[in-house]
Amino acid sequence: MPEDNLTQNKHLQKWIQEMAELCQPDKVVWVDGSEAQLEVLRAEAAGTGEMIKLDPVKHPNSYYHRTHRNDVARTEDKTFICTRNKADAGPTNNWKSPEDAYAEASGFFRGSMRGRTMYVVPFAMGPLGSPFRKIGVELTDSIYVVLNMRIMCIIGNPVSEELGASNDFTRCLHGKGTLDADKRRILHFPEDNTVWSVNSGYGGNVLLGKKCLALRIASWMAKQEGWLAEHMLILGVEDPSGRTEYIAAAFPSACGKTNLAMLLPPEGLRSKGYKIWTVGDDIAWIRLDAKGQFRAINPETGFFGVAPGTNIRTNPSAVASVRKNTIFTNVVLGKDGTVWWEEGDGEPPADAVDWLGRPWHLGIKDADGKPIAGAHANSRFTAPFNQCPSASPHAGDPEGVPISAFVFGGRRNTLAPLVYEAFSWDHGVFVGSSMASERTAAQFGKQGEVRRDPFAMLPFCGYHMGRYFQHWIDMGRAAKTLPKIFHVNWFKRGQDNRFLWPGYGENLRVLEWILERARGEGDAEATPIGYVPTPDALDLAGLEIDSDTMEELLKVDVNSWKHEADDIEAFFATLGSELPSELREELSSLRTRLDEKTAAAAR
Ligand code: OXD
Ligand code: MN
Numbered sequence: 001m002p003e004d005n006l007t008q009n010k011h012l013q014k015w016i017q018e019m020a021e022l023c024q025p026d027k028v029v030w031v032d033g034s035e036a037q038l039e040v041l042r043a044e045a046a047g048t049g050e051m052i053k054l055d056p057v058k059h060p061n062s063y064y065h066r067t068h069r070n071d072v073a074r075t076e077d078k079t080f081i082c083t084r085n086k087a088d089a090g091p092t093n094n095w096k097s098p099e100d101a102y103a104e105a106s107g108f109f110r111g112s113m114r115g116r117t118m119y120v121v122p123f124a125m126g127p128l129g130s131p132f133r134k135i136g137v138e139l140t141d142s143i144y145v146v147l148n149m150r151i152m153c154i155i156g157n158p159v160s161e162e163l164g165a166s167n168d169f170t171r172c173l174h175g176k177g178t179l180d181a182d183k184r185r186i187l188h189f190p191e192d193n194t195v196w197s198v199n200s201g202y203g204g205n206v207l208l209g210k211k212c213l214a215l216r217i218a219s220w221m222a223k224q225e226g227w228l229a230e231h232m233l234i235l236g237v238e239d240p241s242g243r244t245e246y247i248a249a250a251f252p253s254a255c256g257k258t259n260l261a262m263l264l265p266p267e268g269l270r271s272k273g274y275k276i277w278t279v280g281d282d283i284a285w286i287r288l289d290a291k292g293q294f295r296a297i298n299p300e301t302g303f304f305g306v307a308p309g310t311n312i313r314t315n316p317s318a319v320a321s322v323r324k325n326t327i328f329t330n331v332v333l334g335k336d337g338t339v340w341w342e343e344g345d346g347e348p349p350a351d352a353v354d355w356l357g358r359p360w361h362l363g364i365k366d367a368d369g370k371p372i373a374g375a376h377a378n379s380r381f382t383a384p385f386n387q388c389p390s391a392s393p394h395a396g397d398p399e400g401v402p403i404s405a406f407v408f409g410g411r412r413n414t415l416a417p418l419v420y421e422a423f424s425w426d427h428g429v430f431v432g433s434s435m436a437s438e439r440t441a442a443q444f445g446k447q448g449e450v451r452r453d454p455f456a457m458l459p460f461c462g463y464h465m466g467r468y469f470q471h472w473i474d475m476g477r478a479a480k481t482l483p484k485i486f487h488v489n490w491f492k493r494g495q496d497n498r499f500l501w502p503g504y505g506e507n508l509r510v511l512e513w514i515l516e517r518a519r520g521e522g523d524a525e526a527t528p529i530g531y532v533p534t535p536d537a538l539d540l541a542g543l544e545i546d547s548d549t550m551e552e553l554l555k556v557d558v559n560s561w562k563h564e565a566d567d568i569e570a571f572f573a574t575l576g577s578e579l580p581s582e583l584r585e586e587l588s589s590l591r592t593r594l595d596e597k598t599a600a601a602a603r
Contacts, residue, residue: 007122007160011167012137016120019139019173022106025113031121031146033156038147045143051327055337060324064333065144067201069356070181072330073378074204074211076459079186081216083463090464091574101187101196108185108198112177116141121149122159122169125214125285125299130398132285132297134218135163136170138208145174145206148327151302151382153209170194170217172208176201188212190220190462203304203329203380214283214299216462222285223463223471226478231456232284233261234296236392236401237511240273245515248284248296249407249488250456252437256490257281258305259504262317262390266505268542274508277392278317279401281305286403292480295400300385307331307341307379314504317390318381319345327382330355332374341375348374355379404518408455409488411437413448415560416489418501418553419510420530421517425476427530428485430586433469434568435487452571466578473582484518487530492553500553502543509538527556528593558597565591 007013007030020028031037042063045051052064081089082101089095096104119140126133138149149155163169170193177183177199184199195212197205204211218229231250238244251257261281265274280298289295303321307328310318322328332340334349347362354360355376364372385391394401408431410416422428432455439449452458454465461468476482488510490503513533516522524531532554535547568587572579 009160009163009165011165012160012163012169015137015171016139020118023109023113023118023139023141023175024111025116025118025141027117029117029119031119031156033150033154033158038150041143041146045147050143051147052333053337054328054339058338059326062324062326062328063147064331064339065327065329066355066357067330068179071179071184071200071202071205072376073202074459075181075184075186075200075202078181078184079459080188081462082187082189083191088463090461090466090578091576092458092461092465096187098189098192101185101189105185105187105196105198108177108183109173109175109196112175112198113141119143119146121146121155122157122163123149123209124154124159124162125209125218126297127396127398128154128158128162130297132287132299132398132400134170134213134221134299135159135168136172136209136213138172138174140174140206142174142176142201142206144201144327148203148207148304148382149209151325151327151384152207152300152304154301170208170213172213173197174206174208175199186212188216188462190217193217203382207304210283210300210304211460214285215457215460218285218299218462219457219460219468220462223467226475227288228284228286228472228475230284230286231282231460232296232406233257233281234279234284234298234401234403235261235263236277236279236394237508237515238275238277239515244277245404245518246279246296246401247405247407247511247514248286248403249409250432250435251409252411252435252453252456254306255409255411255437256503258303258318259315260507262315262388263508264316264390264505265508266542269508269512269539274512276390276508277394278388278390279392279395285400287400288475288479289399292478294403294479294481294483296403297397297400298385298395302385303381303383303388305381305383307344307381308373308375308377309343310341310381311343311345314343317388318383321383321388322381323387325384325387328380329382330376330379332360341379342373403483405483405514406432406485407488407514408432408435408485409490410435410453411491412489413438413491413493415557415564416487416492417532417556418490418492419486419488419513420527420532420556421514421524422485422487422530425482425485426473426582427586427589429469429472429476430583430590431485431487431530432472433583434571450567464578466575466580469583470578470580473580484514486514486517494549494552500549502545506543509540509543513538528558528590528597529556529561532556558594558601562591562594565594
């Protein structure tokens with residue numbers, strides 16, 4: 001037992017003991033969350049080179065860290081849902097039996113912390129005292145993890161005090177091990193409320209409160225307990241009358257969620273009095289309140305955002321958020337203690353090393369003459385939520401914020417119009433369940449290939465996807481006020497392959513229409529796929545966009561949608577008998593509406 005262990009919790013004590021016996025750390029240190037202790041850890045990590053302290057004037061209290069070159073992103077092929085019955089994990093997850101998974105990973109953990117310290121990090125996802133909050137305890141041999149957890153959630157004594165003698169906490173064990181990629185495992189045991197992660201040091205695999213607890217384990221809990229754990233941003237739109245309404249939106253990774261969550265209104269709308277309030281950029285926990293209204297919290301207290309592409313134009317609020325108290329991972333490091341990344345602001349530091357630690361300068365090329373990027377494409381910043389200028393004053397409300405609209409989005413080069421509204425809750429669930437993105441020329445693989453990512457939860461749903469769809473349908477039945485459901489596509493391209501919509505701040509024009517529709521206002525036209533804005537329904541004042549482009553953006557091409565219906569059917573078939581009948585019916589109604597449209601055009 002750690003000498004300074006402040007917990008009297010017998011369940012926690014027993015588990016720490018067992019895990020320490022397995023991993024054999026030299027020391028077990030209780031993380032109390034105090035600034036004094038964190039300072040000691042920062043100094044220790046700076047001493048060993050695990051973290052590099054950045055220039056205290058340009059980047060106050062900020063650090064740099066590099067992960068192993070084979071360990072720079074989430075590893076979905078090494079991520080498993082370990083349930084007694086394989087069917088409970090469903091066809092979209094990798095599965096292992098709990099016995100096999102524990103046995104194999106125990107081998108990797110055994111003795112792996114010799115010569116190292118095991119840190120005990122009690123953490124809370126969601127505000128303390130809130131009906132939403134869940135408690136976890138992460139055991140880790142990485143100071144980088146402790147310091148990131150400090151930014152991403154509430155840690156330390158306030159959490160263990162709230163836990164008291166209860167056994168109701170997620171047991172999270174993380175060990176860097178040898179960083180051997182073949183032996184990397186991210187294992188979820190929802191039946192045991194346990195996560196084991198070994199042989200990785202990359203954030204998404206090791207900050208176990210985030211994807212592992214707040215999405216995979218939480219989605220399982222949410223199904224049992226009657227709530228929703230979603231891969232969604234939450235934002236508030238304040239209109240000129242001072243009214244603020246909230247939207248929760250799901251997009252696959254790399255579709256600009258953080259940018260949308262921190263959107264800065266374009267001048268035209270800002271001068272009218274519009275403001276955006278950020279509640280969360282990645283995860284939403286959603287419950288029905290006593291009145292049957294959906295309310296959401298962001299269970300995190302920080303941003304773990306992608307650095308490249310973040311600049312004063314794309315996301316000024318993110319730039320402000322990372323000014324201090326930030327950890328940068330795998331970006332360019334200057335000898336002068338500054339950091340830089342591609343499509344960031346300003347010039348790179350003169351004397352710099354890239355994310356692999358090699359001397360680097362802008363324009364440097366590899367042996368084939370290809371430019372070498374200085375920052376890894378998935379390099380990250382970890383920054384405190386409350387440093388965001390658009391942080392909502394209601395982000396920490398224990399009851400959450402009321403949700404007026406759910407928005408789903410994908411990256412579709414052609415098919416999907418800029419925005420459309422589902423006809424009903426079940427139709428909206430169908431829209432979420434059939435979400436997809438197309439590969440662009442910038443991605444590896446066949447261009448135009450469609451990848452289904454239902455509710456942007458494909459890598460994060462901790463149980464059978466068909467049952468998850470059913471849960472969404474059931475939540476709609478339980479609600480007394482139903483938010484409307486929308487689909488957006490910022491990425492539609494014209495004949496010349498250029499984006500038709502300017503995106504970024506201008507997306508607020510679309511959100512404005514969405515909220516009007518949610519209130520029962522706003523003009524729309526029924527099409528086979530849903531309600532689409534009439535040509536003059538969007539407020540385009542101050543935006544230079546011609547009517548042909550708008551027509552193209554809002555167009556619903558019936559033949560392409562017929563192909564889409566075939567593709568959705570093929571995807572649904574992979575879910576077998578667990579696909580809710582409501583979704584089968586929605587697909588068949590979509591086909592009927594498309595056929596009617598063709599018939600009407602022929603008449
Ligand atoms: C993330 C992701 O890091 O979705 O948030 O990949
Ligand atoms: Mn995410």
